[in-house]
Amino acid sequence: GAVVSQHPSWVICKSGTSVKIECRSLDFQATTMFWYRQFPKQSLMLMATSNEGSKATYEQGVEKDKFLINHASLTLSTLTVTSAHPEDSSFYICSASEGTDTGELFFGEGSRLTVL
């Protein structure tokens, strides 16, 4: 199956700093990527849909100025958590679709963010 790689796997930062997470589709082109957030023992919640060459579409309640998404190429989307605070600590997972009929999403390994 298709491979999606996410980096870094885990990051610890101080409150007030910004953190960038990269999501790459390694063997296919992804015009659309999705960013999810997962708090401990909870489900995955869709944060935003990232479209190559255009602005991301954010879900209700997700601050677009805080979670900056850039999808500059068909294989790379980035999520930047700006001015991170402890409540932003979470597991962030990206995913992408090859565009097949099933709509199967391929997920990155996830990035665990801890804000001190």
Next chain:
Amino acid sequence: AQKITQTQPGMFVQEKEAVTLDCTYDTSDPSYGLFWYKQPSSGEMIFLIYQGSYDQQNATEGRYSLNFQKARKSANLVISASQLGDSAMYFCAMWDSNSGYALNFGKGTSLLVTP
């Protein structure tokens, strides 16, 4: 709007036994897709099985099968011959034509396989 419901927060099963994880969904769209993913403690999301709304037969993938009852809007996952390595979180998810391939997930079921 679509909705996914998993009513079993946790399940236990003995090794080599079969287990059914429940999932019900709600959508007004006639075209949709249903998925099951496994998430071990490492956090990665592992695709298990897919069922399309127009598929006539229940999907099967090795030890995994999906009991698709369209009229009841249920898509239960059946794991046969459970193994210790099956212990993980299991998420039911779906997309419909309005979601642009974005998957919406249920709350998940934690499965523990005991020796």
